[in-house]
Amino acid sequence: MLKAPELLLPAGSLEKMRAAFAFGADAVYAGQPRYSMRARNNEFDLERLEIGIAEAHAMNKKFHVASNIMPHNAKIKTYVADMTPVIALKPDALIMADPGLILLVREKWPEIPIHLSVQANTVNYMGVKFWQKIGLTRVILSRELSLDEIAQIRDLCPDMEIEVFVHGALCIAYSGRCLLSGYFNHRDPNQGTCTNSCRWDYKVKSAEENASGDIQPTEKIDFDFNQALMQSNSQSDFTDQGAGRETFQRHPAADQVYLIEEKERPGQLMPILEDEHGTYIMNSKDLRAVEHVERLVSIGIDSLKIEGRTKSLYYVARTAQVYRQAIDDALAKRPFDPSLLGELEGLANRGYTDGFYQRHHTNEMQNYLRGHSESNRSQYVGNITGFDKTSGMADVLVKNRFEVGDRLEIVHPSGNQIIELSHMQDSNGNAVRVAPGSGHRVKIPLPGQMDNAFVVKFL
Numbered sequence: 001m002l003k004a005p006e007l008l009l010p011a012g013s014l015e016k017m018r019a020a021f022a023f024g025a026d027a028v029y030a031g032q033p034r035y036s037m038r039a040r041n042n043e044f045d046l047e048r049l050e051i052g053i054a055e056a057h058a059m060n061k062k063f064h065v066a067s068n069i070m071p072h073n074a075k076i077k078t079y080v081a082d083m084t085p086v087i088a089l090k091p092d093a094l095i096m097a098d099p100g101l102i103l104l105v106r107e108k109w110p111e112i113p114i115h116l117s118v119q120a121n122t123v124n125y126m127g128v129k130f131w132q133k134i135g136l137t138r139v140i141l142s143r144e145l146s147l148d149e150i151a152q153i154r155d156l157c158p159d160m161e162i163e164v165f166v167h168g169a170l171c172i173a174y175s176g177r178c179l180l181s182g183y184f185n186h187r188d189p190n191q192g193t194c195t196n197s198c199r200w201d202y203k204v205k206s207a208e209e210n211a212s213g214d215i216q217p218t219e220k221i222d223f224d225f226n227q228a229l230m231q232s233n234s235q236s237d238f239t240d241q242g243a244g245r246e247t248f249q250r251h252p253a254a255d256q257v258y259l260i261e262e263k264e265r266p267g268q269l270m271p272i273l274e275d276e277h278g279t280y281i282m283n284s285k286d287l288r289a290v291e292h293v294e295r296l297v298s299i300g301i302d303s304l305k306i307e308g309r310t311k312s313l314y315y316v317a318r319t320a321q322v323y324r325q326a327i328d329d330a331l332a333k334r335p336f337d338p339s340l341l342g343e344l345e346g347l348a349n350r351g352y353t354d355g356f357y358q359r360h361h362t363n364e365m366q367n368y369l370r371g372h373s374e375s376n377r378s379q380y381v382g383n384i385t386g387f388d389k390t391s392g393m394a395d396v397l398v399k400n401r402f403e404v405g406d407r408l409e410i411v412h413p414s415g416n417q418i419i420e421l422s423h424m425q426d427s428n429g430n431a432v433r434v435a436p437g438s439g440h441r442v443k444i445p446l447p448g449q450m451d452n453a454f455v456v457k458f459l
Contacts, residue, residue, distance in 0.1 A: 002297055002331050005304050006062070008163070009320050012309035013043045017052050019317045021061055022413040022452065024324030028056065029095060030309065031066030034082065035075070037119070037194070042309065046085055053089045062092040068117035070098050080108055087112055093137070106135055113137040118165065123149075125156040132160045138302065139163070143170060147292060147357050151299045161302040166293065167319055167344075168307020170284040170355060171198070198284070288352035290340050293326040314380045314454050315347050318411065346378035346456055378409060382435070382455040384446075393425065393443040394450070396435070402457045403434040410446065412453040419446070 009020035011028035020028050030044045030052060031037070044052065049065070056063040065086060071079065079101060087109050094112055096102050097119035105114060115138040116122060116131050123142045131139055138161035141150060145164075154162055261267070287307070289296075296304060304327065306319050322340050329337060344352070381402045386395035402408065404424055410417045425443040426432045435442045444455075 003300055004331055005297060005301050005327060007323055007327060008303050008305040009316055010306060010309040011052065014048055014052055016313055016316045019313055020320050021059055023317045023320035025320045027062035027064060029064040029066055035069055036066040037068055049086060050089050053091055064093045064095055064115065065091040066095040068095050068097040068119050071101060076100065080104055116140060118142060125153045128153055128157045128160055137161055144356050147295055154299050163303035163305055164296065164301055165287060165307055166289040166304045166323065168287055170287050285351040285353040286349045287355045288344055289354045289357055290322060290326050290344065291336060292354060292357050294330040294336055297327065297330040317454060318347055342377055346380060377459045378456045379459055380454060381457045384450060384453040384455060387449040389449065392445055394446045396442050396444055396455055398435045398440040398442060399438055401435060401437045407458045409456040410450055410453050411456055412450045
């Protein structure tokens with residue numbers, strides 16, 4: 001019999017925690033700003049942690065507290081005192097990465113379950129066995145593992161809880177161990193203050209090295225990396241039979257020196273280099289592995305995790321709903337519903353990848369994913385904030401433009417409904433055809449009351 005994995009959602013706020021549970025999460029994770037990887041956009045002080053943990057337990061749900069930074073000495077000195085009231089709230093587990101902090105917790109509070117953070121970058125079964133031997137109850141595996149590697153770890157570590165990420169942002173370094181933010185802004189990612197420098201909008205400028213060894217700009221150039229990559233791949237040389245691998249022709253422009261300029265920081269030019277392995281391009285696509293949930297369930301993974309404590313309320317609700325369906329379908333041995341791919345396209349994303357789960361996709365698989373991703377695409381356009389039973393009209397706080405005639409999906413924990421928008425009113429009851437955009441309020445007809453729902457427009 002298949003084991004039901006925990007569906008673990010991010011909680012950047014109490015409101016997001018409640019949405020996660022309403023839309024199908026079994027557990028959430030949050031953290032104190034000082035000791036977790038989210039120092040910014042994090043409302044979970046001690047008072048809100050107490051509320052969140054109490055509400056989760058009242059619903060028979062779980063609340064994990066992230067304490068996963070790699071601390072410098074100053075934070076070691078304050079850690080036990082600051083964590084004492086947190087432990088008193090009885091969270092279901094601490095998510096930790098630093099061996100020193102883990103040692104402190106094991107000595108002070110041996111009864112509290114500890115989950116090893118992805119920040120510890122566990123990539124093999126002996127690593128899992130090590131953490132199990134010193135008393136940890138779960139290991140969150142590194143994102144850089146394939147499905148086959150995960151299955152082998154599960155087979156060789158049958159008594160240890162295993163957690164993996166299935167959705168959210170990917171790092172350009174090993175699961176969070178990145179220096180860009182600290183280099184550019186003196187804000188250390190491993191202290192919870194990452195500025196996501198890898199996702200800034202960079203422009204490439206031509207440069208040259210002068211006699212003193214300094215890199216100076218010459219003239220602005222237009223360079224489309226994706227186009228250049230396609231051209232390079234089309235010119236691939238597969239004659240490296242002796243090495244048993246594919247080789248690619250090196251682009252002549254690769255030997256030049258370039259500077260990058262970020263959109264919001266004009267004039268601040270930073271060098272970017274390339275070696276024989278290629279250009280280290282930043283801004284990874286987002287992880288989306290909903291199509292692999294069935295395999296992960298069959299492997300016996302204990303928890304499927306979604307990243308995004310700073311993402312929107314709609315992101316939390318939609319990902320919880322989609323991955324809840326994927327898990328339930330896998331447990332019931334129903335085939336994967338490819339429409340779930342399209343539902344996730346409606347979320348803000350930088351393009352999707354399934355990361356390292358499947359190293360080489362066939363053309364058939366690529367076409368399958370692309371076709372279903374592009375069909376049934378949607379856009380989040382508003383929140384339902386109230387409902388008048390007499391008129392049958394729902395109040396909508398508009399987030400993006402929509403108009404009469406649009407096909408809308410009402411996303412609700414009880415189930416989604418699709419309507420054709422036949423008419424609409426402004427907040428004063430006057431007929432209008434267009435909800436212009438963010439900040440406006442309108443009324444739309446609904447077949448029944450659906451509080452705390454989201455409005456989505458099909459594109």
